[in-house]
Amino acid sequence: MEIRVKKFGYPVFIVLDKDGKMIKVQQSDVLEEGKGYSKEKVKEFFTTWAPKKG
Structure with missing residues (x-):
């Protein structure tokens, strides 16, 4: 998984499925x-x- 740090900087929140x-x-x-x-x-x-329930 690659995140372009120059685009986002630090810190960032990353959401995964x-x-x-x-x-x-x-x-x-x-x-x-x-x-x-x-x-x-x-x-x-x-x-x-957040994951959707149902």
């Missing part, structure tokens, strides 16, 4: 608020990309 295939790479800056991460933004990100 059940087979280990990369389905989403998210720059962390959009989840930041102040000097840390926004709990709401991070929760929304993981909720959006």
Whole structure:
């Protein structure tokens, strides 16, 4: 699995499907608020990309 670091920088969040295939790479800056991460933004990100039940 290759991630183009120059495009994304560090840190990033990487979402994999059940087979280990990369389905989403998210720059962390959009989840930041102040000097840390926004709990709401991070929760929304993981909720959006969590496996769907059913």
